[in-house]
Amino acid sequence: MSTVSASIQEQMPKGVSLWDDAWTRLKKNKLAMFGLGFLLFVGVICLLTPWIAPYGYEAQNLRLGASPPSAEHWLGTDTFGRDMLTRIMYGGRVSLMVGFIATAVALVIGVTYGAVAGYAGGKVDAVMMRLVDIMYALPFMIFIILLMVVFGRNLLLLFLAIGAVEWLTMARIVRGQVQSLRQMEYVEAAISIGQAPSRIIAKHLLPNVLGPVIVYTTLTIPSVMLLEAFLSFLGLGIQPPQSSWGLLISYGVETMEEYPWLLIFPGLALTLTLFALNFLGDGLRDALDPKASRD
Amino acid sequence: MFRFIALRTLQAIPVILAVITVTFFLVRAAPGGPFSTEKAVSPQVQAALEAQYQLDLPMHQQYFNYLADLLKGDMGPSFKYPGRSVDELIFQGLPVTAELGFYALIIAVLIGTLAGVFAALKPNTAQDYVPMSLAMVGICMPSFLLGPLLVLVFSMWAGWLPVSGWGASPGDKILPSITLGTTYAAYIARLSRSGMLEVMSQDYLRTARAKGLPEHIVIFRHALRGGLLPVISFLGPAFAGLLAGSFVVETIFQIPGLGRFYVQAAFNRDYTMILGTTAFLATLIVLFNLLSDIVAALLNPRLRYQFGSK
Numbered sequence: 310m311s312t313v314s315a316s317i318q319e320q321m322p323k324g325v326s327l328w329d330d331a332w333t334r335l336k337k338n339k340l341a342m343f344g345l346g347f348l349l350f351v352g353v354i355c356l357l358t359p360w361i362a363p364y365g366y367e368a369q370n371l372r373l374g375a376s377p378p379s380a381e382h383w384l385g386t387d388t389f390g391r392d393m394l395t396r397i398m399y400g401g402r403v404s405l406m407v408g409f410i411a412t413a414v415a416l417v418i419g420v421t422y423g424a425v426a427g428y429a430g431g432k433v434d435a436v437m438m439r440l441v442d443i444m445y446a447l448p449f450m451i452f453i454i455l456l457m458v459v460f461g462r463n464l465l466l467l468f469l470a471i472g473a474v475e476w477l478t479m480a481r482i483v484r485g486q487v488q489s490l491r492q493m494e495y496v497e498a499a500i501s502i503g504q505a506p507s508r509i510i511a512k513h514l515l516p517n518v519l520g521p522v523i524v525y526t527t528l529t530i531p532s533v534m535l536l537e538a539f540l541s542f543l544g545l546g547i548q549p550p551q552s553s554w555g556l557l558i559s560y561g562v563e564t565m566e567e568y569p570w571l572l573i574f575p576g577l578a579l580t581l582t583l584f585a586l587n588f589l590g591d592g593l594r595d596a597l598d599p600k601a602s603r604d
Numbered sequence: 605m606f607r608f609i610a611l612r613t614l615q616a617i618p619v620i621l622a623v624i625t626v627t628f629f630l631v632r633a634a635p636g637g638p639f640s641t642e643k644a645v646s647p648q649v650q651a652a653l654e655a656q657y658q659l660d661l662p663m664h665q666q667y668f669n670y671l672a673d674l675l676k677g678d679m680g681p682s683f684k685y686p687g688r689s690v691d692e693l694i695f696q697g698l699p700v701t702a703e704l705g706f707y708a709l710i711i712a713v714l715i716g717t718l719a720g721v722f723a724a725l726k727p728n729t730a731q732d733y734v735p736m737s738l739a740m741v742g743i744c745m746p747s748f749l750l751g752p753l754l755v756l757v758f759s760m761w762a763g764w765l766p767v768s769g770w771g772a773s774p775g776d777k778i779l780p781s782i783t784l785g786t787t788y789a790a791y792i793a794r795l796s797r798s799g800m801l802e803v804m805s806q807d808y809l810r811t812a813r814a815k816g817l818p819e820h821i822v823i824f825r826h827a828l829r830g831g832l833l834p835v836i837s838f839l840g841p842a843f844a845g846l847l848a849g850s851f852v853v854e855t856i857f858q859i860p861g862l863g864r865f866y867v868q869a870a871f872n873r874d875y876t877m878i879l880g881t882t883a884f885l886a887t888l889i890v891l892f893n894l895l896s897d898i899v900a901a902l903l904n905p906r907l908r909y910q911f912g913s914k
Binding site: 458 | 615619622626627630631633740741743744745746748749752753755760844845848851855856866867870871878882885886889
């Protein structure tokens with residue numbers, strides 16, 4: 310008996326899971342793979358910065374002053390004679406950290422909120438989503454600036470503030486998905502055998518909304534990083550001695566006429582990373598949801 | 605339709621009120637009063653100052669007073685510019701910001717829809733890839749990087765355009781408008797491309813072609829109306845983004861607009877000014893969202909019913 314079923318299994322085509330399938334599609338997308346590769350590269354460098362940075366973060370060489378790129382300082386030095394490559398590496402740590410942590414905050418709030426609203430349905434859902442509608446209408450950028458002004462430029466607050474803005478769309482996406490999944494027979498089956506709603510949401514619903522969530526997360530990270538850079542540029546985000554790409558760009562602007570490399574290199578680091586994230590996000594959308602058009 | 609507009613307008617009122625309330629209490633909750641300076645002020649002077657600006661009243665009374673003043677259009681005196689009111693400062697900056705935003709919006713809509721429609725006419729060819737790659741650059745290049753780079757190239761190196769200013773020398777409005785408009789041109793290009801592609805595969809377009817209409821009429825009369833809907837819905841959020849973007853652009857180009865006042869007020873901790881500008885800008889944004897929703901609903905009846913059924 311067992312040999313028969315084994316031979317049947319051999320004859321059957323090998324099952325392709327959604328994830329295998331998506332990965333195959335993603336691998337064919339050169340831009341997305343470039344994005345993934347570039348991000349891994351930047352991520353590893355930023356992780357290892359304290360060990361591989363060519364110079365110390367605060368190490369100055371005042372005698373050198375601002376110098377253009379050279380063999381010793383690949384990306385030149387700033388007006389204090391500090392190595393730009395080192396500063397961009399440390400700045401990248403902060404920029405990426407803000408991007409990932411604030412997105413994680415948005416992810417947790419948005420997915421929970423959306424899943425609960427979608428699962429509960431009815432009045433609860435109506436009230437919860439109306440609240441989201443109202444919050445959509447609020448001019449958050451102005452509020453974030455206000456928060457930063459009023460409560461000081463606190464990194465934790467920055468994460469919370471940015472996360473608080475970005476969860477809305479996530480909640481909408483998850484809610485829509487959960488709402489349609491909830492009608493499925495397997496969920497009804499789970500309800501009928503008396504599983505707790507929290508378990509149904511966590512075990513049966515969330516794994517199935519993972520696709521759109523991953524796609525939207527990848528696209529949220531660059532917008533969060535832009536927001537951080539924007540605030541830091543205005544002097545309302547990351548404060549010295551800490552640094553981020555946005556802050557480095559704002560320093561670069563002050564001296565761009567004499568020392569353009571101080572603007573161009575941090576600008577390049579930020580733009581290329583945002584590029585890579587967007588390419589990867591678009592690629593993931595095509596891979597995970599072949600029906601969705603790329604816009 | 606009337607029901608939609610009425611409902612949607614009624615919905616905007618609590619939002620505006622919420623914005624003003626949150627802003628008011630946030631600003632009041634800020635550590636350090638508006639007059640805490642390095643110089644120690646004697647308690648009597650402090651009390652006199654607080655009495656003059658009615659800061660000695662209970663919080664709720666200050667709040668209702670503020671609301672009552674707001675209804676009369678009075679946003680109070682500026683804390684940092686003695687003798688000048690917030691209204692005065694706002695209406696001094698508003699025309700400048702409005703002009704900048706208007707040019708930027710024109711650039712964004714014109715270039716964006718042109719590029720998007722152009723790309724959608726021949727999808728997955730060079731005619732599609734080139735504008736869409738440029739759009740990706742526009743989205744990834746923040747305005748605070750694009751602006752300085754444009755200044756570096758066109759003003760400092762080429763010497764064609766002024767480095768900064770607004771209306772002081774010829775051509776000084778060009779770079780700020782481009783800087784502010786580019787990001788939105790990029791978003792609009794992507795939106796109009798996908799909107800057009802979606803519409804192009806619809807049956808009613810096949811019908812239009814089948815009855816022998818020339819291609820330009822099919823595109824301009826039938827496809828554009830549906831294809832550009834996403835762009836119209838995007839204009840509301842884009843307007844909010846333009847205002848926030850004007851903070852940066854006005855700072856870079858030293859333009860005396862609202863955005864620059866706001867950033868300065870933020871740094872000076874000029875609380876009435878922050879409160880007034882926030883309330884003003886927020887109301888403007890909410891109203892613009894309202895307007896873009898109404899226009900979108902006028903063009904797309906389905907949106908109306910969706911709303912009415914809720």
